[in-house]
Amino acid sequence: MSLAHAILAALLECSHSGYDLAKRFNGSVGFFWHASHQQIYRELSRLESAGHLSCELIEQDSRPNKKVYSITASGRSALGQWIGRPASPPPIKDELLIKVFAGHLISKTRLIEEIRRHYRQHRVNLEAYQAAVLSYGDDIGQLSRIQKCEYAALRAGVHYETSRLHWCEDAIQLLLADSG
């Protein structure tokens, strides 16, 4: 159900086509939820038949036509109700940790190199979150309630990526100290 609600949340600010959403799912809402374009198109049809979205066909020359979806009153209220229901924190599901856990099956060098790869990736992610956070300006106190909510959610990304970076450093140090 979460994808449906992530889409509704993404359409709160303004209307989008499926193609736009697929791209936005690499930024904004995409910082918290990921989906492929196939999933998004499937879900958009469902949400439209459920009456949570309305759809307008935009005919274009020199470009394929597109369907622009907007959230309806019913969609807003469904989203509000869902937000009000308690969620449980997602369990950790992380390939790398299984690999480290059973990491003695490969050489120390290769294991550490893999962790370093992740380190670099997390540094890139962190920069993206930080750039997004900075776009809200210096004076957080002045933000509207809507903006404060968005900002608070974004901060989670900064926290997460930072903790990952620290863990990578820790793990590398720990494994390097081994004689084997």
Add this chain to the structure above:
Amino acid sequence: MSLAHAILAALLECSHSGYDLAKRFNGSVGFFWHASHQQIYRELSRLESAGHLSCELIEQDSRPNKKVYSITASGRSALGQWIGRPASPPPIKDELLIKVFAGHLISKTRLIEEIRRHYRQHRVNLEAYQAAVLSYGDDIGQLSRIQKCEYAALRAGVHYETSRLHWCEDAIQLLLADSG
């Protein structure tokens, strides 16, 4: 594919039944990967037909019989190869963050109460990770390579839960400061 490898990793130390594994997926490997018993039974059959596991039927009085699975040489080598292949960090997928992102649709009080609920949950999780970490003793330098790998993986849980707790505090403060 990850579930299969998580199971293989869990069976490295010693053999288990499906029932045992389902429970262990709440501890040890379960700190990094989650699966229901239905998934586990399905995957165990597959791994056995692939030759990565062998199975022994243990007949019991006063208890249902059980099937105890052990990793085979082929299973070990498949696991080793998988560990050697690069993985990409999992994208964040977190209901709570969507809810906070669109949190202006419900009252400030309710949103903050929900974040507090998560705070309490993460504190419980953190204690579990810390207890597991402590079981490795004080002198980390003395651990075997196998233990160091397990320990390093566990530390990720401590990092993660701690960063979550900090974020919850941040987010609550930020939202409380709002007049709305």
Add this chain to the structure above:
DNA sequence: TAACCCATGTAACCTGTTACATGATTAA
């Protein structure tokens, strides 16, 4: 006597991934 533990599974369903398909326009 009710609820939980042990222990295994099936079936239906929903979610997510991979591969395939089309076809014009635009930038390198």
Add this chain to the structure above:
DNA sequence: TTAATCATGTAACAGGTTACATGGGTTA
């Protein structure tokens, strides 16, 4: 002229969830 961008989708499959089913033994 090659590749990328825009824009939508279908089909097959793999992964994950929920509900159901069984049945003896143990604990409250």
